[in-house]
Amino acid sequence: MKGNLGIGSLLKNRMTLLIGLTAFLLTVSLVLASRHSHQASGAATALTIAHQPLLIAGPGRVEPSSEDIKIGSELSGRLKLVKVEEGDAIHRGEVLAELENGDYRAQVESAGANVVAKEATLRK
Secondary structure, eight states, X not given: OHHHHHHHHHHHHHHHHHHHHHHHHHHHHHHHHHHHHHHHHHHHHHHHHHTSOOOOOOSOOOOOSOSOOOOOOSSOOOEEEEOOOTTXXXXXXXXXXXXXXXXXXXXXXXXXXXXXXXXXXXXX
């Protein structure tokens, strides 16, 4: 009986040791995972703070860096009409000036006449 008691005691000690070792390893892995998630969370917070725009508030007035603003047109020509004055507020898409377009109208009318002539030729 003493031999059985020794084996049973040995198995019981091994089982206790195995359970204790498993509990220890589980605790260590939870602690390491917790530390890693806190470090990742801190890095994400620092990254979020770094990408936020800096806001500075104060009284004042916004002025352009230069008083000269260059505008242009796809077409060249002489100005027929300027619809704004210096200092006027303008908006995107607003017509500021008109060009003399007599030459362009003549070209369009000439092209239209050519189209009519070509169509007449096709009908014959």
